[in-house]
Amino acid sequence: MKYQAPRGVKDLLPPESETFRLLEEEISALFALSGFREVRLPIFESAALFSRSIGESTDIVEKEMYLFEGKGGERLALRPEGTASLLRAAIEHRLAEPGRTTRLSYQGPMFRHERPQAGRLRQFHQAGAEILGTNDPDTDADLIAMVSRYAEKTRIPGSTLLINSMGCEACRPAYRTRLVAYLEDHKNTLCETCLRRTATNPLRVLDCKVEGCQAVLEAAPPLTEFLCASSRDHFDSVCRGLADQSIPYTLSHRLVRGLDYYTETAFEWVSDALGSQSTWAAGGRYNGLVSSLGGPDIPGVGLAIGIERLHLLREKAATLPLPTDPPVMIALHPLDEASRGYIHRILSSLREENISAVGLFGQSRLKKAFVSAEREKARYIGLAGEDERESNTLTIKDLATGVQKTVPAFPAASLADLLRTGWGAES
Ligand SMILES: [Zn+2]
Numbered sequence: 001m002k003y004q005a006p007r008g009v010k011d012l013l014p015p016e017s018e019t020f021r022l023l024e025e026e027i028s029a030l031f032a033l034s035g036f037r038e039v040r041l042p043i044f045e046s047a048a049l050f051s052r053s054i055g056e057s058t059d060i061v062e063k064e065m066y067l068f069e070g071k072g073g074e075r076l077a078l079r080p081e082g083t084a085s086l087l088r089a090a091i092e093h094r095l096a097e098p099g100r101t102t103r104l105s106y107q108g109p110m111f112r113h114e115r116p117q118a119g120r121l122r123q124f125h126q127a128g129a130e131i132l133g134t135n136d137p138d139t140d141a142d143l144i145a146m147v148s149r150y151a152e153k154t155r156i157p158g159s160t161l162l163i164n165s166m167g168c169e170a171c172r173p174a175y176r177t178r179l180v181a182y183l184e185d186h187k188n189t190l191c192e193t194c195l196r197r198t199a200t201n202p203l204r205v206l207d208c209k210v211e212g213c214q215a216v217l218e219a220a221p222p223l224t225e226f227l228c229a230s231s232r233d234h235f236d237s238v239c240r241g242l243a244d245q246s247i248p249y250t251l252s253h254r255l256v257r258g259l260d261y262y263t264e265t266a267f268e269w270v271s272d273a274l275g276s277q278s279t280w281a282a283g284g285r286y287n288g289l290v291s292s293l294g295g296p297d298i299p300g301v302g303l304a305i306g307i308e309r310l311h312l313l314r315e316k317a318a319t320l321p322l323p324t325d326p327p328v329m330i331a332l333h334p335l336d337e338a339s340r341g342y343i344h345r346i347l348s349s350l351r352e353e354n355i356s357a358v359g360l361f362g363q364s365r366l367k368k369a370f371v372s373a374e375r376e377k378a379r380y381i382g383l384a385g386e387d388e389r390e391s392n393t394l395t396i397k398d399l400a401t402g403v404q405k406t407v408p409a410f411p412a413a414s415l416a417d418l419l420r421t422g423w424g425a426e427s
């Protein structure tokens with residue numbers, strides 16, 4: 001029996017797993033600088049949480065969720081996104097209360113049963129940041145600025161910020177009616193999905209990527225022309241807030257996020273370096289979501305960054321964070337049986353000094369030990385036999401320069417310093 005990873009999921013192997021971790025740490029630091037504090041969320045939740053928040057007639061809930069039954073018969077789902085879980089946690093633990101602003105972030109794998117294609121995995125990673133408790137448009141502008149500045153600083157290629165307003169409960173119904181009328185007038189040119197969505201979730205029709213639908217959808221009436229005074233005001237203020245900070249943006253009347261819960265501001269960062277899967281970060285305001293999940297009536301705004309796509313873009317930009325330390329600083333080899341204990345002592349004392357060290361115990365021949373040390377990508381090999389044991393020393397060879405030295409093994413702090421600074425080609 002040969003086992004393989006399931007279709008659509010990917011093992012993250014070194015060194016990619018290492019840059020991935022650095023990237024995640026970088027995003028955590030970015031969020032922390034803007035006052036977000038991390039919540040570790042469960043990987044699965046009650047399925048109803050997602051159908052309630054994301055919307056029954058969305059692709060995610062209709063066909064992409066991984067559903068399973070708990071031992072007690074409860075319907076559970078692997079989380080397809082993070083916002084619903086985060087809000088559930090915020091409500092449950094009373095982190096979201098009227099009259100106060102709470103900034104929370106999360107990070108981790110999400111699961112969607114999508115057709116596997118380039119840049120799309122069934123287990124993918126997202127980092128998200130949510131601000132609960134304020135409807136102030138400058139909050140939206142500030143949140144957007146955090147990611148736009150980051151994109152600028154890390155030179156993400158071809159990145160554009162798209163923004164739109166989704167309106168509110170007061171103005172969206174009139175627009176929806178108008179849009180449905182327009183779509184029905186053009187139903188002969190629309191694809192099957194568009195026709196189905198015209199009935200179930202007409203705003204999502206604007207999102208269709210099918211070639212034949214583009215001309216009709218481009219010419220569809222824009223939601224921004226139907227905004228009520230307060231939605232108009234909110235949207236104008238967000239745009240002004242971005243302009244004040246010299247953050248470039250493009251208005252996109254067809255930007256409707258794929259999830260039902262968005263209200264007012266919707267935004268997305270796309271990159272032409274990504275091909276058809278062009279969105280690498282996205283978010284929006286969701287003023288009714290907390291209360292619809294049983295929490296207090298408080299507004300919220302948030303965003304999520306797709307880590308796989310970010311990784312790809314940073315790779316293209318040659319700005320991926322790379323591990324600076326060698327994976328292993330030193331590989332230690334006992335030259336005889338009696339030196340094994342001595343090698344153990346040096347290994348643990350070096351690790352105490354934060355030096356990465358491995359023991360080459362499986363190799364009886366010196367030549368093989370050198371091959372193993374190279375394979376470990378160690379910077380040095382350290383050898384100890386009877387002489388070293390008796391004089392409390394270690395023979396070290398710098399594998400890059402070939403220079404060899406016998407040095408005191410203790411105190412370990414001095415040995416660690418020597419390994420860190422190295423001694424180059426001299427001596
Ligand atoms: Zn409105």
Ligand SMILES: [Zn+2]
Binds near residue numbers: 190191192213
């Ligand atoms: Zn279509």
